[in-house]
Amino acid sequence: MTRTRLLEAVLPPVVAMGLAAVLGDLLILSFGESPGAVWALLVKGTWGNAYGIGQVLYKATTLTCTGLAFALAGRAGLFNVGAEGQLAAGGFGAAVTGLLLPASLPAVIAVPLCLLSAMFVGGAVGAVPGALRARFGASEVIVTIMLNFIVLALLNWIVSAKLHLPETLRTPDIAAGNVPRLADAFAMFRGSAVNFTIVFAVAAALVAWWYLFRTRSGYELRAVGLQPEAAEYGGVKVPRVLLLSMALSGALAGLGGVNFVLGYKGYYEEGFAGGAGFLGIAVALVGRNHPFGILAAALLFATLSQGGLAVNAVVPKQLTDILTAAVILSVATAVPEVQKQLRAAAASVTASLTRQRNAQGAST
Amino acid sequence: MMLLAFILQAIRIAVPYLLAAAGGVMSERVGVIALGLEGLMLSGAFGAALGSYYGNSPWAGLLGALVAGTLITSLLAIATIRFRANQVVVGVAINLLVAASTRYFLRLVFDSSSNSPRVPGFGGEGVSNVMLSSFMNPVVWIGLAALPALGWLLYRTPFGLRARAVGEKPEAAATLGVAVNPMRLKGLYLAGALASLGGAYLALDQHQFTDGMTAGRGFIALAAVIFGRWEPVRVAVACLLFAGAETLQIQLQGAQLVPSQFVEMIPYVLTIIALAGVVGRSVAPAALGKSE
Amino acid sequence: TVADTTDGLDVGIVFDVGGRGDKSFNDGAYLGGERAQRELGARVTYIEPGEGSDREAGLRLLAAEGMDLVIGVGFIFTDDVLALAKEYPNVRFANVDMSVPSDSVGNPLPLPSNLRALKFREEEGSFLVGALAALVGKSKKVGFVGGMDIALIHKFEAGYRAGVKHVCPECDVIANYAGVTPEAFRNPGRGKEMALAMYNQGVNVIFHASGSTGLGVFEAARTTGKLAIGVDADQFNEAPGYVLTSMVKGIDASVLAAVRAVKDQQFTGGVQQFGLAENGVGYIYDDNNKALIPVAVRARLDALTADIVAGRIAVPSTREQK
């Protein structure tokens, strides 16, 4: 049983990556370059040195957060397509708190305060579609998409009207609450953007796993996602869970905003969230909505993203963007097919087990 | 005169919305979530530029748009209909795919990361009656006719009855010999064609493809579909309403009564309000998003 | 593959959003790079980053390869270039449109000696095309189409307005922006409609500072038979006959000069200003558009240029200044 489940989790991404590799070869050839050389360059620019690894880890940090955000809502049967806005809002919340706090505040207080604000603001943005879904049955897919536009426009207005440094699209530097770079502790990562937010992201993954699979609330949340009416029958207050899961999901996405704002730049900048929200869907999909799978998938997509830059001088960066989309499409396509096959196999095994037992029961 | 100018401009702005929203209605009425409208439009725009460039005629551009839209629709259809992939995920992926690949092929074909060269399009130079000149563009007429025609198709023809049945209760349609997947496929291809024409309008009106030139119009069209409750005529009104708000902003020129950010929010806010049932319950086709 | 960087002159250029082929800003830098390649024998590597951290990563990639000169195109690179210049003292950096940090009283902070900020006084060029628009437009109304509603673009508007008002105090400037996100720089559909609305209201000349959105402005000029003013590069070819002129920034020249300085081992850090005086900004007057600009107007513009260079006219660079 566990084996089929693991197969179900692993098979689609593997198939997808095979397909993506072939597609990638074709695209590279179309540009008159040699696939081998380009792939080598991609690997060298990502996992080939500590800096590249650091960059991959940096990008994976944000993607882990948005991936977890999508997965958590997904486990409750909801599609949070609004991670983009929640991520931006979270980063903005962290920045505002960081700006308001006195510079003298020790990091042990300032950092958690900023983290909490990020999660709170992201969570608040996530709670809106959650509440509308719980109260009115409004499609969270549509509401989150629409809310992305609204939130981004709102943040843009606040920053451009109230908060920006002259001639720029960013807030002033944040005095308190900055998260140290990983390079401060491990010199080899010098220069790369990776920072201790990654620890929070991994911790978030662990907590999410524990929460989903080891707590009563997680049990109820997953039940709502699988069969809301059964959950209701089981004493679960379904609207409350819908709201809760969207708020938690938004909070996780909001946490991702810290990576850029407090960990990397030290200020909020318009447009920093670009793309990371939607990539979170890909991460959750390839990670099969499982926190550990998401950690792995985040690394994969971070590698593709960073790799796109590494090969940029030779082929357009859009190469890896196309591959990313191809991976999503093929995983999304493979999942139901693999599920169907495995489910059929499992059903026949169970049926034969039942029959065996029945036969035994009859003979004794 | 001002009023006329206003109306004409609103109509021009509405054309891509009308076309894409018609595609959205068609797609959702047969049960496929129309999250990929933005991608379909953009592919149509790129196809139009390519077609017009090589065929040296805007009509070849229209053909190019249809080919590109059909190509992307095929991907969408294979994933969602044949393999029953999740429609939300596929929609998002299609948008990413088109955004990335149009730019990739822009580099490959035109050696530019943002613009195609100028291609033949509709609309002449130095036209005497400027206000009416854009109405010499056939796509404008297609756009204006699209939703009413779709309404006729959905409510007056056997195809429409079957399409609605498939989107509401596919099993029921299947038992009466209405083949569900082929129906969905037809609906999707029609939707793809309509949406890609919306993109083609942009490219041919500009005589050029610009990277990301749809600029979120697919999502506004989707908003219109929902705000219009999947009823073609209501959806058309929603498109005109959204276009009207945009026109108002353009016409009020600099007279910044309200920050432009807030004007941009209008379609999205209205849609959320509609979904919350404040302006009447918005009920989607029952089988929307379900692939079995 | 990426250049072998042990010998010869290696230059890396990282583009802003939009990248190559935007027919204005990035293409200016690209042109500079191509000229450096042709005229100075430099090997040039181009990178088009995605969003966020990719900008710094792109610069760093080039710096780490030991390029002789690394150029970031756009104010958005400011912080990254500053940090990297300190980190890689042996690599020279340049930043087009850098927003040089200043101290608490507003004086610019000194830059590292291996970093050159290439700053353009767009407002001066905009002032001239503003005056030109008012003089040629004849309708007491001129238009301005901006891309994203941000300070950098406000600079163009401010100079333009000042130019208009200087020669025609009773003239109206109708200004509008395409949006509030970076999308606003690549929405020609919106640009065309904004321009059509302005032309319809009696505007005869529109100046755009809006990237690809401006392509829609040219399209509107073509349909209506009215005039538009290009930006950054000479945009005559976008709508021959309808482009009154272009407010050009000598990005190519500034890039070329920086490469040349490296080659001649004369590279110095600090802010390099390109205004009218330095021939860094200006407007196009050549065989293509001569016919559109009467001699008297040309003379008036020459006089204004002289006034600005001499400091007799102070051109505002923000909307608040008058």
Add this chain to the structure above:
Amino acid sequence: MSAEASRAPAIRMRGVVKTFGGVVANRDASLEVHQGEIHALVGENGAGKSTLMRVLAGLYAPDGGTVEVHGREVTGWKTTEAIAAGVGMVHQHFMLVPTLTVAENVVLGSEPTKGMTIDLHRAVLEVESLCKRCGLHVDPRARIADLTVGEAQRVEILKALYRGAKVLILDEPTAVLSPPEVQELWTVLRALRADGGTVVLITHKLDEVIAVSDNITVMRAGATVSQLATQGTTPRDIARAMVGRDVNLHLDAMGAVRHGTAHGAAATTAGAAPALRVHGLRVMSDRGTVAVNDLSLEIHPGEIVGIAGVEGNGQTELLEAIAGLRTWQSGRIQLGTHDCHGLSVRDRADYGLSHIPEDRHRRGLVLDYSIADNLILGRQHHFATRTGLDRSRIAANAAEQIQRFDIRPPIAHVPARALSGGNQQKIVIAREMGREFTVLLAAQPTRGVDVGAIEFIHEQLRAARNAGKGILLVSADLPEVLALSDRIAVMYGGRFVTILPAADCSAELLGPYMTGAAA
């Protein structure tokens, strides 16, 4: 039609095989039906009846075997071909588009047209005249969503007849009908037969088989096991053929010795405090109509109160209100000494309410959860520690219940989805009855489970009653209600039209109440 063809049977299916993934639905299924015959197709749940008929109607292509209709081989044909050849099917579950009108549903797929458009006016007229001709009355302009289930059933038959069906397949058509509606259906079918039509009728109600059919085919585990002429066959014969051994059909329990009845009856009259009291209850349906109207009820410890009635008369809403799944307008529900007003589902469960829901696939189980996880559904808060779920206690609970209720396969981590219907129902029974409780709501406890499991479940219910639990039983199966209950209430239009001691009841007596004919 040639003489040769007219002698050929209307339907001849031989050796049909159909599998779904790993599940074999039809192994070796055969069926022969002659023209002008009403043929009953019976078999246990999951025997493959619906699948076989769907093959015949062209919805599934068989993996093996042959299908002939009127002597023509049509194996693997399409729905459209089947319809064209006059084969029509009324499905087990409604196949109607709720947002469309009756006429639109009827003509869907074979619309009358005028030029390129549908001629809706003609459609309405045609449906109207069809209604008249075969005595099935519905308003062609009404939307399906506004019809009663009986009316919807008529539309289903109209759909087939509209297409000129000469061979009509009906898959459990009577499950939702009241006795007079059933009689009306028989009239329609007999008229069809008289007209030279052919009918295949799937039903689980053996008295119906006897009443209306000419011949019978029995299926078991995907294969045809016997063919009988109805004349001279008894329900017992059919049942034996269905399960392959003698069964103690609950039909037999009727009027015969009823275990434990004495005890139950005694408790009822003893006047002990009721375990459950419902007073003046008024509940709305999802459609906004009054589903339960001023209803009162008491259940005492040690008795089974059965609710008989045609489905859709408010039973679902009543149980949901008691269980806390639905709010009510007015009235009172009292569980032991606790007033249920404001009590959540969980509170009620903790105060001793157990609930076997009517639809285990929708409500009773989370199909993708393991057996172990399903065995704590609704009780999860009793299996939680401060840091999370107590996995070892969940496992111990699973082991115990699996053994006690003989759930197969006895493997706790298998997802419930992979189990057979009967074993899935056993999970629900085990969870709800394998713990402390005082009141049990049992809705359709044996629906869709095989005869062996029915016996087991009935034993459990009786044992619980004998142990002093109060049980409210709702079943569409009148014989089941008669066999198990101490008192029987008949529910019609949201009210109890009568409550009688079971000993005084019979199907004949209750029938008129169920249709509202008696009150």
